[in-house]
Structures are given as structure tokens and as C-alpha cells.
Amino acid sequence: MNINKKNDKGNLLDLTPGKMVELFSDAVASSIPEREGAPRVVYRMAGDAYLLVEYGEMVLDLDLTFRVYALDHAIKEKQIEGVLETAPGVRSLLVNYDCLRLPLNKLLEELYDLEHSLPSLGEAEVSSRIVYLPIAYHDRWTKEAIAKYMKSVRAEAPYLPDNMEFVARCNALDGIEQVIYYHTATQHMVLALGDVYLGAPCAVPLDPRYRLVVPKYNPARMWTPEGAVGIGGSYVCIYPMESPGGYQLVGRTLSIWSTNQTSPAFSEAPWLLRPFDRIQFEPVSEPELEEAREAMLLQDYSLRIESDIFNLKKYNSFLNSIKDEVEAFKAKQEEASFRWTKGY
Amino acid sequence: MIAVIDGGLHTTVQDFPGRVGYWNIGIPPSGPMDPLAFRIANRLVGNQDDAAGLEITAKGPKLLFLKDTMIALTGAKLHGNLADQEVPWWEAVHVKKGDILSFGTLQGSGFRSYLSVAGGFDIPLYLGSKATFPYGRFGGLEGRPLKAGDLLSIDEAKKKEVLTKEGRTLPPENIPEYNHEWAVGVIPGPHEAPDFFTPEDVETFYSTPWRVHHNSNRLGYRLEGPRLQFARTDGGEGGSHPSNIHDCAYAIGTINFTGDMPVILTVDGPSLGGFVSIATIVTSEFWKIGQAAANNVIYFKKMSYKEAFANRWRQEKMLNSLT
Missing domain, CATH: 2.40.100.10 (Cyclophilin-like)
Known part of the structure; x- marks a missing residue:
């Protein structure tokens, strides 16, 4: 096996043209160890049409997400013949390729080249819009979803009858009002789209002092209203259509998907959100939300969106400055979570 | 043009490889669940892979052809009747104006059947594909399975381009084997x-x-x-x-x-x-x-x-x- 042995091109693998790649293991095609300014890379096999490029350790770290998007951008720029499409995750990029046009060893060669050309991301900046979304917390629509679940799937569970009370308990908070306070105290950054389907954001609270963590439903709901906002693990999602789902529901917001692009907010695409958008939730009443949702359909709702830049270095030094507070909050969370989800 | 008399259990318009290019947004490709049988059906009538055809699930539709055309049926074998004759599978078949194609039960194993028409269906593209995604309510015919009263247009321009020979069959050794x-x-x-x-x-x-x-x-x-x-x-x-x-x-x-x-x-x-x-x-x-x-x-x-x-x-x- 020639893995991690540099050849004269400076690549990490002997990639003689036409030669079939020797796999590192059955499931891992290759890997690159951690280097100065670059995380470990593991190239995981996902059949003969996909490769999953995974960065770093199993942790939520925006440095890794930035790296994912840097690679994604580099692949698109290079227009590699045989790469059909790519899909980013939190710390990985899925590459869909046609192995008849681009065999695995050639794909790996291209990816190695790109990996070594990516700049260190310590100084990275991305354009990042701030999207202000009105939200009705503890609303009748999500309560209806919970009631349906209790009637048809499971009548008793730690997260029933009130998902928000459960969120409060799991995070050592003092009831629903405090959940709302925490949820609006931080912006939520969109790390990927499609969680699940149609532009649904996989978003994470940027300020870890307000990062609510809660287990998902088990088993999942059969029905969730469109526009519902939920928390699962440490991620926040907005449901783009009526669908099954497993996140703990906290409220309802605007539509984030429009098939026929009927509103100005959707003039560019049927989906509203983009990676690195920062969502700022703003509490409104149920009638106010209904009005906003209707206005959006009638094309006379102006969604507040501000263009901005997000600087990774500044963010990391901010994280450093609040380290002690975060650790104290996490310890409280873990204790509460252990107590309320025992036997879950 | 084809008139749908009965939509069957779950019949959808699909194309291959479907709506590729939006996986990063969370839009699935859709397309045929059995791409092999679907692509064979298209090739038997002289179509390209991307020509839209029908995916039929377990119980077939009832279709009235309003024009002469060439079709092919592949995938799970249903009892099929075309103008009161048993219709062959894995073969290009000529259909005359006024013919009715109807289906009975599944013969043996397999679950999904495919119908291609020379030229493919003429349906608007949504995000680059004609594939139906019923869950998102887009693609295909109004984003849903076929129902009675639907009309399916055939791409007449493409139909003139394709060279179909009636009776073109798939060599028996290439027919996929279905089992339980x-x-x-x-x-x-x-x-x-x-x-x-x-x-x-x-x-x-x-x-x-x-x-x-x-x-x-x-x-x-x-x-x-x-x-x-x-x-x-x-x-x-x-x-x-x-x-x-x-x-x-x-x-x-x-x-x-x-x-x-x-x-x-x-x-x-x-x-x-x-x-x-x-x-x-x-x-x-x-x-x-x-x-x-x-x-x-x-x-x-x-x-x-x-x-x-x-x-x-x-x-x-x-x-x-x-x-």
C-alpha cells in the first residue's frame, strides 16, 4: 500500500494513470494527517459514485465547516470533468462523480492537489447575510403537531406534552420564557441546507452561552407544519414543507421555500437561505405571524436582510474570551440533560 | 397525446438521471427507482436516457392513445392488454390511434414497471428535470401521480427524430432477473x-x-x-x-x-x-x-x-x- 507516501509530484499516493486505487481499508479510500493550518482529511467510500471528504475530529467547529466550503468552492472553480455535484455537511463534503469518466484514483489525485492548494483558514472571511425572521413561539400550529403525535404515535415521553418545557428542563432553564430568551439572544448560522429537504437550514447558535441542546423525538413525528422551528441536538431547523420530523418544536416562522417563487424574497431561487446566513429570530404574536405569512404570499412583505461579513478569526477570539462562561453553562446543561433524559 | 382513464396505484412521470445538481439544497434527484429498466425502455424506442417516461407501481394505469406511436414496457411484468391483445414486455410495440392499454396484476416478482414512448413526454422542466417529486409537489404532472382525466403530451419534434423499429427487442440474456x-x-x-x-x-x-x-x-x-x-x-x-x-x-x-x-x-x-x-x-x-x-x-x-x-x-x- 502506498498511502501517505509522497511521490515526486508531492502527492500522498502513487497514482500511476490507469492504476486502480488501493484502498486504505474497505471503507476509507485514503487520508491525510493533520498538518500546520490544516485539519486531518479522511476520504470515506460511499459506493462507486460518491466520496465523502471528512475533516478533523468529531466536533462542531466552524473552522472545519469553513474548510468544507473552501474545498467545495475550489472544486467548482476547477470544473473537474466527471464531478457531477457536491453537497456540504457540517464537517464533510460529499462528492458525486461518474467513475467511468473520472475513476476514483483520478478523483483522489484532483482532491489532493486542491487540498494542498487551499489556504490556511485562520484569517478567512465570508459574506454572511443577517436574515431577520419573525417567530411565534409556543404557537398553536406546533402544539397541534404535538397533539397529533400524542394521539397517533406515543402518548407519553420525556418531551411530552410540551416540547419547550422539555427544552427548558434539559438545559437547566427556568421555563418557556427563558427558552425564548436564549433562542433570541444569539444569531443562528446556517452551516448547510437540506436538513431535511428543500433548502431547510442546518443552523447552529453562534454564541455557545445560549446554545440549547436537546435530544430528538423517538420515534419521529408523522406530521410537522410548514414553517415550524425545531431544535435537535444543538442544531436548529426550519421545516420547508409539511413533513415528518424529529426536532423538538419551539415555534413557527415564515415559509423558507417557494416552488413558484411568488414572493420577491424568492426572486433568485425557490429557497430563501444560503450557507453562512445568520438567522436572527424576532418574537411576534400568532396574528402578527399569520399576517406576515399572508403578506409574503401576496408579495408585499419585505423581509429584512442585511449584507455583512463574518470573520472567523474574530469569532474564534470571541469564543476564547467567553470560555469560562461556556464551560459553566455546558456543565449545568450536561447535568440537567443527564437527569431528564435518563432511560430515554 | 395520451388520455389517462385510470391513474393506477402510483404512476409518475420520471426522467433519468433526474433533478441532479441540487443535492446541496436538499432537492433529491427523483427519477426512476429502477434506472436499468427505465433506460432499457427508452433505448428500445430509440430515445435518449433523458426522455421522460412513466414509472408504474404494482397496479398499472389505463391509457387511451390519441395518436399512433411506439412504446416499450419493461421492469416488473404486469398482465397487460393493448387493444385486447396481450402486450409483450422488453420490446418496442406499435400503438394505433384509439388503442387502449390496460394492466392487470403482477406476474411473478418485481415491483415497478416502466413505459416509454417514442419522443418522450412533453412536460415543462422544473429545475432542469421532468421527474416527479410528489413529496415536494413539483416536477412531472403538477407534482403528483397520474389520475383519471390527465392528458400526457408526447414530444412530437423529438418523436420525428427518433428511429424506432417495431419489434426491437432486448436480447433475452440481458433481461434482468427478478426474485423474492x-x-x-x-x-x-x-x-x-x-x-x-x-x-x-x-x-x-x-x-x-x-x-x-x-x-x-x-x-x-x-x-x-x-x-x-x-x-x-x-x-x-x-x-x-x-x-x-x-x-x-x-x-x-x-x-x-x-x-x-x-x-x-x-x-x-x-x-x-x-x-x-x-x-x-x-x-x-x-x-x-x-x-x-x-x-x-x-x-x-x-x-x-x-x-x-x-x-x-x-x-x-x-x-x-x-x-
């Missing part, structure tokens, strides 16, 4: 690793006759079988179940553990999620899932990348021999 038990080739990964699965889990995965759950569809195939142990007690930051990880994009055909139950993610499936996938079905074998019916048995057969590549190459060569 399926050995499906997979490549291990992306998450078959000691971090997630124990060696016993891997052993169990490859030795179990997995039974197709009745609640399986174009989004995913649920499999009934033993519970795995998992190498961890929880999913760490990813969640409370040991199958949880930080969200990553899924491959179509990956075998994913959403909690305790394995699910094969198929063409209308979700793109992103926080669960581990033990193995992924190779491209040339994915069609078997499209033909697997509820209560069928699936065995997963480990395949190397080399074998997968060679099989894919042979399959494309066979398809190219049909044009």
Missing part, C-alpha cells in the same frame, strides 16, 4: 469504522436476511432485522443515540441507521442528516431496490471498488449496444 430474494452489491462505508460499529455489527449486517418493511417507498426502504450493538453508547455532540453524528450529506443508495432501524435511502430521499451509514449500494445494482417489494428479502454482498467499476462498465456497454 435479492443479493445486492455494496461497498463498505462511509461510516463502517470501529468508531461506530463493532466487528459483530459488521458481521451481522452482511449475514442477515433483511426483510423489506411494508412502509417502504421512493424516499427510503426500511429493513427489518436484528438490532446492532454500536460501538458507542451515545452519539456525542451529534445526539443521544449511538447512530448520531454531526450532519453530513448522504449518498443515494446508502444504508443508513436512523436510530435502530436500517433504511436504504433512495431517489426521493433526504440529502442531509445526522446518522451513520454502514455501506452504500453500487450504481449497477441499485435497480434491485426499485424491484424489491414489501416482505422481500435483501442480502448485502460486499463488493470491491474494482468489481463495482467493472460491473458498471459492463452495464453501460450493454445499454449502449441497444442504440
Whole structure:
């Protein structure tokens, strides 16, 4: 096996043209160890049409997400013949390729080249819009979803009858009002789209002092209203259509998907959100939300969106400055979570 | 033009490879669940792969042809009647104006059948494809399965371009074999690793006759079988179940553990999620899932990348021999 042995091109693998790649293991095609300014890379096999490029350790770290998007951008720029499409995750990029046009060893060669050309991301900046979304917390629509679940799937569970009370308990908070306070105290950054389907954001609270963590439903709901906002693990999602789902529901917001692009907010695409958008939730009443949702359909709702830049270095030094507070909050969370989800 | 007299159980317009290019947004490709039979059907009538045809599920539709045309039927064999004659499968068939095509029950195994028409269906593209995604209510005919009263237009311009010979048949040795038990080739990964699965889990995965759950569809195939142990007690930051990880994009055909139950993610499936996938079905074998019916048995057969590549190459060569 020639893995991690540099050849004269400076690549990490002997990639003689036409030669079939020797796999590192059955499931891992290759890997690159951690280097100065670059995380470990593991190239995981996902059949003969996909490769999953995974960065770093199993942790939520925006440095890794930035790296994912840097690679994604580099692949698109290079227009590699045989790469059909790519899909980013939190710390990985899925590459869909046609192995008849681009065999695995050639794909790996291209990816190695790109990996070594990516700049260190310590100084990275991305354009990042701030999207202000009105939200009705503890609303009748999500309560209806919970009631349906209790009637048809499971009548008793730690997260029933009130998902928000459960969120409060799991995070050592003092009831629903405090959940709302925490949820609006931080912006939520969109790390990927499609969680699940149609532009649904996989978003994470940027300020870890307000990062609510809660287990998902088990088993999942059969029905969730469109526009519902939920928390699962440490991620926040907005449901783009009526669908099954497993996140703990906290409220309802605007539509984030429009098939026929009927509103100005959707003039560019049927989906509203983009990676690195920062969502700022703003509490409104149920009638106010209904009005906003209707206005959006009638094309006379102006969604507040501000263009901005997000600087990774500044963010990391901010994280450093609040380290002690975060650790104290996490310890409280873990204790509460252990107590309320025992036997879950 | 074709008039739909009865839509059947679940008949949808699909094209191949479907709505590719939006996986990063969470829009699935859709397209045929059995791409092999679908592509053969198109090639028999002289179409390109991307010509839109019908996917028929278990109970067929009843169709009235308002113009002469050429069709081909492939996939699971239904009792089919064209102008009161038994209609052949895996063969280009001439249809006359006024003919009615109707279907009875399934003959033998297999679950999905395909109908191609010379020229393909003339339907607006949505995000580059005609494939129906009923769950998102777009693509195909108003984003839904066919129903009585629908009219399907045929692309007349394309129809003039295609050269169809009546009676063009698929050589019998190329007709795929359908069964109640399926050995499906997979490549291990992306998450078959000691971090997630124990060696016993891997052993169990490859030795179990997995039974197709009745609640399986174009989004995913649920499999009934033993519970795995998992190498961890929880999913760490990813969640409370040991199958949880930080969200990553899924491959179509990956075998994913959403909690305790394995699910094969198929063409209308979700793109992103926080669960581990033990193995992924190779491209040339994915069609078997499209033909697997509820209560069928699936065995997963480990395949190397080399074998997968060679099989894919042979399959494309066979398809190219049909044009």
C-alpha cells in the first residue's frame, strides 16, 4: 500500500494513470494527517459514485465547516470533468462523480492537489447575510403537531406534552420564557441546507452561552407544519414543507421555500437561505405571524436582510474570551440533560 | 397525446438521471427507482436516457392513445392488454390511434414497471428535470401521480427524430432477473469504522436476511432485522443515540441507521442528516431496490471498488449496444 507516501509530484499516493486505487481499508479510500493550518482529511467510500471528504475530529467547529466550503468552492472553480455535484455537511463534503469518466484514483489525485492548494483558514472571511425572521413561539400550529403525535404515535415521553418545557428542563432553564430568551439572544448560522429537504437550514447558535441542546423525538413525528422551528441536538431547523420530523418544536416562522417563487424574497431561487446566513429570530404574536405569512404570499412583505461579513478569526477570539462562561453553562446543561433524559 | 382513464396505484412521470445538481439544497434527484429498466425502455424506442417516461407501481394505469406511436414496457411484468391483445414486455410495440392499454396484476416478482414512448413526454422542466417529486409537489404532472382525466403530451419534434423499429427487442440474456430474494452489491462505508460499529455489527449486517418493511417507498426502504450493538453508547455532540453524528450529506443508495432501524435511502430521499451509514449500494445494482417489494428479502454482498467499476462498465456497454 502506498498511502501517505509522497511521490515526486508531492502527492500522498502513487497514482500511476490507469492504476486502480488501493484502498486504505474497505471503507476509507485514503487520508491525510493533520498538518500546520490544516485539519486531518479522511476520504470515506460511499459506493462507486460518491466520496465523502471528512475533516478533523468529531466536533462542531466552524473552522472545519469553513474548510468544507473552501474545498467545495475550489472544486467548482476547477470544473473537474466527471464531478457531477457536491453537497456540504457540517464537517464533510460529499462528492458525486461518474467513475467511468473520472475513476476514483483520478478523483483522489484532483482532491489532493486542491487540498494542498487551499489556504490556511485562520484569517478567512465570508459574506454572511443577517436574515431577520419573525417567530411565534409556543404557537398553536406546533402544539397541534404535538397533539397529533400524542394521539397517533406515543402518548407519553420525556418531551411530552410540551416540547419547550422539555427544552427548558434539559438545559437547566427556568421555563418557556427563558427558552425564548436564549433562542433570541444569539444569531443562528446556517452551516448547510437540506436538513431535511428543500433548502431547510442546518443552523447552529453562534454564541455557545445560549446554545440549547436537546435530544430528538423517538420515534419521529408523522406530521410537522410548514414553517415550524425545531431544535435537535444543538442544531436548529426550519421545516420547508409539511413533513415528518424529529426536532423538538419551539415555534413557527415564515415559509423558507417557494416552488413558484411568488414572493420577491424568492426572486433568485425557490429557497430563501444560503450557507453562512445568520438567522436572527424576532418574537411576534400568532396574528402578527399569520399576517406576515399572508403578506409574503401576496408579495408585499419585505423581509429584512442585511449584507455583512463574518470573520472567523474574530469569532474564534470571541469564543476564547467567553470560555469560562461556556464551560459553566455546558456543565449545568450536561447535568440537567443527564437527569431528564435518563432511560430515554 | 395520451388520455389517462385510470391513474393506477402510483404512476409518475420520471426522467433519468433526474433533478441532479441540487443535492446541496436538499432537492433529491427523483427519477426512476429502477434506472436499468427505465433506460432499457427508452433505448428500445430509440430515445435518449433523458426522455421522460412513466414509472408504474404494482397496479398499472389505463391509457387511451390519441395518436399512433411506439412504446416499450419493461421492469416488473404486469398482465397487460393493448387493444385486447396481450402486450409483450422488453420490446418496442406499435400503438394505433384509439388503442387502449390496460394492466392487470403482477406476474411473478418485481415491483415497478416502466413505459416509454417514442419522443418522450412533453412536460415543462422544473429545475432542469421532468421527474416527479410528489413529496415536494413539483416536477412531472403538477407534482403528483397520474389520475383519471390527465392528458400526457408526447414530444412530437423529438418523436420525428427518433428511429424506432417495431419489434426491437432486448436480447433475452440481458433481461434482468427478478426474485423474492435479492443479493445486492455494496461497498463498505462511509461510516463502517470501529468508531461506530463493532466487528459483530459488521458481521451481522452482511449475514442477515433483511426483510423489506411494508412502509417502504421512493424516499427510503426500511429493513427489518436484528438490532446492532454500536460501538458507542451515545452519539456525542451529534445526539443521544449511538447512530448520531454531526450532519453530513448522504449518498443515494446508502444504508443508513436512523436510530435502530436500517433504511436504504433512495431517489426521493433526504440529502442531509445526522446518522451513520454502514455501506452504500453500487450504481449497477441499485435497480434491485426499485424491484424489491414489501416482505422481500435483501442480502448485502460486499463488493470491491474494482468489481463495482467493472460491473458498471459492463452495464453501460450493454445499454449502449441497444442504440
